[in-house]
Amino acid sequence: MYHTATLPARLHSVILNFLQMKAFLKFSLLTVLFAMACHDDAHHDHDLQAEIHHEEVIEFQGSPQALQKLTTPVSLSVNNSRSAGQNVAVYMAEYIYGPGSSEAGSTVFFSDRGNKQLTADFVPGQSLDGSDAISYYVDDTRPPSSISAGDSEAAIDASMDTWEGVACSDLGMTKIPSDGRANGFIAALFGFPNGSFGYNGDVTHNGYLPGPFFSIVLGSSNILAVTFTIIFIDENGDPADEDGDGKTDVAFREIYYNDAYAWSNDGSGIDLETVSLHEAGHGLSQAHFGKVHATDNGKVHFSPRAVMNAGYSGINRVIKGTDKGGHCSNWGNWPNN
Numbered sequence: 268m269y270h271t272a273t274l275p276a277r278l279h280s281v282i283l284n285f286l287q288m289k290a291f292l293k294f295s296l297l298t299v300l301f302a303m304a305c306h307d308d309a310h311h312d313h314d315l316q317a318e319i320h321h322e323e324v325i326e327f328q329g330s331p332q333a334l335q336k337l338t339t340p341v342s343l344s345v346n347n348s349r350s351a352g353q354n355v356a357v358y359m360a361e362y363i364y365g366p367g368s369s370e371a372g373s374t375v376f377f378s379d380r381g382n383k384q385l386t387a388d389f390v391p392g393q394s395l396d397g398s399d400a401i402s403y404y405v406d407d408t409r410p411p412s413s414i415s416a417g418d419s420e421a422a423i424d425a426s427m428d429t430w431e432g433v434a435c436s437d438l439g440m441t442k443i444p445s446d447g448r449a450n451g452f453i454a455a456l457f458g459f460p461n462g463s464f465g466y467n468g469d470v471t472h473n474g475y476l477p478g479p480f481f482s483i484v485l486g487s488s489n490i491l492a493v494t495f496t497i498i499f500i501d502e503n504g505d506p507a508d509e510d511g512d513g514k515t516d517v518a519f520r521e522i523y524y525n526d527a528y529a530w531s532n533d534g535s536g537i538d539l540e541t542v543s544l545h546e547a548g549h550g551l552s553q554a555h556f557g558k559v560h561a562t563d564n565g566k567v568h569f570s571p572r573a574v575m576n577a578g579y580s581g582i583n584r585v586i587k588g589t590d591k592g593g594h595c596s597n598w599g600n601w602p603n604n
């Protein structure tokens with residue numbers, strides 16, 4: 268086994284000092300307050316009450332070699348004029364364990380680059396596609412084993428449409444047609460086939476990779492799916508915050524699915540649209556939300572139930588109140604934030 272620790276059923280996260288990769292600093296407990304403001308233009312404006320988001324910090328479970336790869340800045344391939352000379356680095360990986368895993372709950376990996384920022388966000392005017400509309404791309408070179416490629420893409424499209432349909436925001440969601448291109452910054456970083464250091468969209472669904480990808484990159488093969496946040500690095504080698512909003516500037520996000528799981532859209536396995544909706548939530552800057560409760564039979568429950576709960580608990584394809592609050596606080600004023 269990759270590790271023996273049974274993690275408590277709570278939200279977990281790792282904060283790693285980027286400049287001291289040899290030392291995996293262990294912090295006791297981190298409490299992050301998320302003020303969730305909701306601007307619902309469909310009916311009336313209202314604010315959700317501030318919610319408390321607990322994150323227990325644990326050690327990164329991947330190897331030191333993986334950590335070094337994840338945290339070393341890379342110069343993007345020049346596949347359009349805006350990506351020329353752009354340095355980027357992995358900032359965060361948010362993932363959920365599969366059902367039945369002893370590793371209940373979730374883990375968040377943060378590359379703490381010294382500025383203590385725990386959030387990252389897209390910035391108007393900075394997108395490498397030259398548009399404030401949010402673009403997405405669905406890989407067609409790493410198909411799933413358990414369902415058809417067409418069913419997979421349809422479920423992913425549906426999940427993106429669900430986020431686009433939240434009334435408070437105007438993302439101008441644009442799908443870039445799949446054309447067999449190489450894609451996948453993380454895939455490239457770890458030498459998996461058909462990876463690329465080029466920019467392919469603001470949010471990319473990079474297809475299905477086998478369990479070892481998750482073991483090698485994150486230290487566990489029991490991960491359903493993962494979203495990586497790749498940020499801009501400035502000329503000093505620091506995380507960029509061009510708009511000074513206290514959030515690190517996102518270059519793009521990547522989502523990978525674990526091909527070892529039986530994905531489905533008919534309720535027979537892991538519901539792809541449910542997981543895609545969750546990961547796309549991360550893709551659109553949402554963090555995990557909700558308290559996690561473990562029961563004696565090892566099942567995990569969340570309150571309140573939300574798409575952004577830190578674990579899979581069955582089909583959940585509908586945006587809940589807290590999901591909407593988080594989304595609207597991020598995107599309600601876009602592109603004027």
Ligand SMILES: [Zn+2]
Binds near residue numbers: 363373546
């Ligand atoms: Zn997640």
